[in-house]
Amino acid sequence: MKMLAFTLAFAVAVLGSSGDALAHKMKLFATAEGAVVSGYVYFSPGGRAQDAQIAATAADGATVFSGRTDAQGGFRFEVQRRADYRIAADGGDGHEAHFTITAAELPQSLPAEPAPTPTTTAAPPSSPPPTAAVAPAPPLPDLAALVEQSVARQIRPLREQLDSYQETLRWHDVLGGLGYIIGLGGLAYGFASRANGRPRRRLAASEKEAAR
Amino acid sequence: MAHIPDGVLSLPVLAVGAAVAVAGCAYGLRRLDAERIPQVAVLSAVFFVASLVHFPVGPSSVHLILNGLVGVALGWAAFPAILIALLLQAVMFGFGGLVVLGVNVMNMAVPAVICGLAFDIVRQRGGERWAVPAAGIAGVLGVLLTALSVALVLALSGREFLPAAKLVLVAHLPVMIIEGFFTAAAIGLVIRVKPDVLDRTPAFSIEEPAR
Incomplete structure (x- = not known):
């Protein structure tokens, strides 16, 4: 931050x-x-x-x-x-x-x-x-x-x-670009945490089966 | 300069640039830990804005690049950060062409990664005492290598190497000095406030104890 x-x-x-x-x-x-x-x-x-x-x-x-x-x-x-x-x-x-x-x-x-x-x-x-x-x-x-x-x-x-x-550069273009970067970062973060979460869930399911 | 427009470079150079950019981004993303994605986004934003700071030098006009800072802060993740920033600059401001995007990424991200790896080595061997001067040198080195790389790419597309290299290097001397100080100051601040930001441990070595 x-x-x-x-x-x-x-x-x-x-x-x-x-x-x-x-x-x-x-x-x-x-x-x-x-x-x-x-x-x-x-x-x-x-x-x-x-x-x-x-x-x-x-x-x-x-x-x-x-x-x-x-x-x-x-x-x-x-x-x-x-x-x-x-x-x-x-x-x-x-x-x-x-x-x-x-x-x-x-x-x-x-x-x-x-x-x-x-x-x-x-x-x-x-x-x-x-x-x-x-x-x-x-x-x-x-x-x-x-x-x-x-x-x-x-x-x-x-x-x-x-x-x-x-060719003049305008404020809204700059802010739009920063917005894109933040949005892409958020998207990547979301996908990455989903990819990390999936194996854990699979592991939990197999553990359950093993427990039965 | 650093943003080469469309229609200047020859096809093999474009292909090599695209291949290096894709490979670098793939490797950078593979090593990237999810926790560090916000940091990559912030440095991508810094890089995106830095190119808007420009000033006239001699017959030409130059702008800040800050790829040394991005490399020191991100290491291999500098590739995706610079790719996103350059793509947005090309689309929104017309800085550099879309076809040459790969070459432009290569010209700026390869020096960034070299700076980052060299900084890591200096920091591990020499300790925190050398970190700030090393960051300053990385700031200079990033611009220097980018300028040489641009001249080389132009030379491979049929221009004369020496005149182009001279033009680009002389124009970027002030940029190197400014970026040296800026990078040293920024990294010095980070080391004082939150030094663990610079500890790049690859994702797999963090995951292992969890398994």
Whole structure:
């Protein structure tokens, strides 16, 4: 009982001292503003991951970017065509994270695919590629690109918040975990004492028979 | 670091990890006396909570492991305690993957058991005087062996051993120091208050006089 009280006090001290979010996991966040994809790698929430290996691959497996994160854990690169990109980060010590930039986030002015393969034509089903490729009237795409860029810039903090909120660790999870451990311990204790009790009962029955 | 996510390790490593975890848990449970189950549950809870204490070190971020403490307090029963705690961490917080659960258990429970057995030997030979320093060393050793084991597992899956080992070891130096002091303090308290908690007599040797 003393140790249980000690554990609970330890848990309270730990959680009370360091705020709400305590998960330990590497995460990658990226967003596209125009044709520039930028993002950063972070520990949820233990700070940014510096010098992590970044590799971005298109849906067809071609590597479009590889490099390392800077002192703020950030990276940026420009894409040439409109496709799904999978960005993977590797901390080198077993931490890995990945993020997918979908073709829908990239501006329509980019060419979808010079030599279309079935995977990339399947990727953007919402926009018919031939009309998008034929239609670039000079003044309109500029305005559309501007609007797209400013909207992307404005919703970026929101998306960052959503992304990190997903991983915040909540009190009820911690308490639920402790509850599971106590419950499993109780279950094991019950089974163990039943298993110990059975041979004794059998012994008692055989003793009775022997007595008769 | 200590919680390796899914998709990093190769298949043979995963299989070996799962086999070691299953064997260790089976042996730990066989030696476990029913009277000690609450103690195992409490230390499992301590381990479960300890991983939430994390701090940034250099380019990475680390957290307490406390497998040395679990090993010293539980001996072979550290296997089931760590398995349960890691399973719940994986399911609830996404710490480490479910497929690599066996490897993660191996990385943390094998050092724990080594620490526990070494602590027992020191305590039997040297007496209570050496128990507290031995517990401190066990706290350091648990983290050190876990870090080396993680680096080794990564190396066996096709990474370079030395860079990974360096990264993991350097990042865990502060953790080792903290855990050394914490384990020494916790075991010192237990020895003063209730020393028989640390007497691990296997279940069968207790049962024998009753028969």
